[in-house]
Amino acid sequence: MEVQTMKITKIDYAATGAFSKTITDYLCCSGQLQPFYNHFPTLEAFGAQLKEKSFSQEQRQTLHQALQEQYTSLSDINPKVQQNLDLLLQPNTYTVTTGHQLNIFTGPLYFVYKIITAINTCKQLQEKYPDYNFVPVYWMATEDHDFAEINHFSLFGKAYTWETDQTGAVGRFSTESMEPLLKELPEAYPVFEEAYRNSKNLADATRAITHALFGEYGLVSIDGDHTELKKALLPVVEQELTGQLSNRLVEETSAQLEELGYKPQVYSREINLFYLTDTLRERIVQEDGKYKVLNTDLSYTLEEMLQEAQEHPERFSPNVILRPLYEELILPNLAYIGGGAEVAYWFQLKKLFAKYEVAFPLLMLRNSALYISRSNASRMHKLELQPQDLFQDYQELKKQLSGQLHEEEISLEAQGEAVAAAFAEVEKLAENIDPTLVKAVGAEAQKAANSLQMLEKKISKARDSKHEQTFKQLENLKDKLFPGGTLQERKDNLLTFQTNNPDFIPALAEAFDPLEFKFTILEEEA
Known part of the structure; x- marks a missing residue:
């Protein structure tokens, strides 16, 4: 198949109308938000972050050993990935991390966009700071237990769903029960089918998929659900159980953000920890002087709970408040890449990081994009529209089109x-x-x-x-490019585009500039 040439258009995030005031203010370096993060992400700011991030050789060895164990689930490791794994042992190697749930078949497009943003950031950093090494990392949210959020994906407008009665952390789910879904697919997708059929659980399958898609770029996928890695969280677990430290600090910061007109993205608990076993992940709560695991009969005294943490650190799972801190404790990380809501909730965590004396990473908004296929580009041009016009709502576009038809x-x-x-x-x-x-x-x-x-x-x-037909064409174009009235990246799946354009991922890697902070429109040209 011939390589399709792409026309690239960049527009401000604010011009899309799809991003919160918190994010547009952040991208404008609003003075109101500056107390809630460390450095704004520029190539120069990474130089300052390199000096602030400390990570011992012992920490590097623990990380390397855990990753090597995790990568034994793959029969063959791409040399570029292995090189990056080994580079993590070097004191001048740092990571740029993004994270996401284990959506089946990668879920919405922004999963892919996050990873490419991390890859391209490392590429730019390598050019700017040649004396250091930079490794792109995908943090797999293996301990997440919200199966309903990850058990489906949309392909060519049709929803496919994985049905299973398994409970607990989704990374531990066996993928055997995916067979009916795999048989339902409209055509063969070897990368995904082999991963789900040949892996013992969803975490291993997701690692296999990201390795197949991004191994050539050196992407390292990490699973935080690991006993040796969890030992780094023990001081935090002890503070949570004895003093509910994180809740106080996060609530203070959230109140300050609210006073400035920024809505908190996440809410803190008195204890921001879950108890984790093979079949459950439930909140730990303090009631009547005891530490209980919700929806179970498990109950501990403080001494028993602290002993449990020492003997079984893998049974303590951080929630959304503590997961970022855990990540920064076990990685030599410089920047975290997230969507708008993620970046916004990191603002709530600045005091927490300061208390634990952990460097607060640079916060980067992932690249966002609208991909216009050749057929949709043809429709757009027939309607005499420009790519940036498409972000207007249908009625506004209809008025514009009427004007272009020279009709008052x-x-x-x-x-x-x-x-x-x-x-x-x-x-x-x-x-x-x-x-x-x-x-x-x-x-x-x-x-x-x-x-x-x-x-x-x-x-x-x-x-x-x-002109009814013309307006119908406009309506169809809007529905194709903004499914359900939202950004394409939040609904459509990678395979919808990669099936017809095998160079889809390389095209994104070529187009995305992670530090430009512009919305990217990619248009297939005839």
């Missing part, structure tokens, strides 16, 4: 005034000759006015019918 609103107001003036002359004449005729003239004048109104409606309707 149909109105017979001037003709009505002329007819009324003519009847006024007739009325004067009638009054001079026979005043009893004035009423008849008035009646005829009203008839004429009514006839003009009816003709105006008929002409307008005829005009609308004439």
Whole structure:
């Protein structure tokens, strides 16, 4: 298949109307938000972050050993990935991390966009700081237990769903029960089918998929659900159980953000930890002087719970408040790449990081994109629209299109005034000759006015019918590019585009500039 050339257009995030005030303010370096992060992400700021991030050789060895164990699930490791794994042992190697749930078949497109943003950031950093090594990392949210969020994906407009009654952390789910879904697919997708059929669980399958898709770029995928890695979290676990430290700090910061008009993205608990086993992940709560695991009969004294943490650190799972801290404790990380809501909730965590004396990473908004296929680009050009026009709502676009069709609103107001003036002359004449005729003239004048109104409606309707097909094409184009009225990247799946364009991922890697902070529009050219 021939390589398709792409036309690239970049627009401001604010111009899309799809991003929060928090994010648009952040991208403008608003003074109000500056107390809630460390450095704004620029190539120069990474230099400062390199000096602030400390990571010992012992930490590097623990990380390397854990990753090597995790990568034994793959029969063959791409040399570029192995090189990056080994580089993590070097004191001048740092990571740029993104994270996401284990959506089946990669879920919405932004999963892919996050990873490419991390890859491209490392590429730019390598050029700027050649004396260091930079490794792109995908943090797999293996401990997440919200299966309903990851068990489906949309392919060519049709939803496919994985049905299973397994419970607990999704990374531990066996993928055997995916077989009915795999048989339902419209065609063969070897990368995914082999991963789900040959892996023992969803974490291993997701690692296999990201390795197949991004191994050539050196992407390292990490699973935080690991006993040795969890030991780094023990001081945090102890503080959570004894003093509920994170809740106090995060609530203080959230209140400050709210005062400035920024809505908190996540809410803290008194204890921001879950208890984790093979079949459950439930919140730990303090009740009546005991530490209980919700929806179970498990109950511990403080001493018993602290002992449990020492003996089984893998049973303690951080929630959304503590997961970022855990990540920064076990990685030599410089920057975290997330979507708008993720970046916004990191703002709530600044005091927490300061308390634990952990460097607060640079916060980067992932690249966002609209991908316009050749057929949709053709429709767009026939309608004489530019890519940036497409972000307007349908009614606004319809008005714009009407203007481009050189059609003003149909109105017979001037003709009505002329007819009324003519009847006024007739009325004067009638009054001079026979005043009893004035009423008849008035009646005829009203008839004429009514006839003009009816003709105006008929002409307008005829005009609308004439261009009904054009407006229908516009509506279809909007539905294709903004499924369900939202950004394409939040609904459509990688395979929807990669099936017809095998160079989809390389095209994205070529187009995305992670530090430009512009929305990218990619248009296939004929």
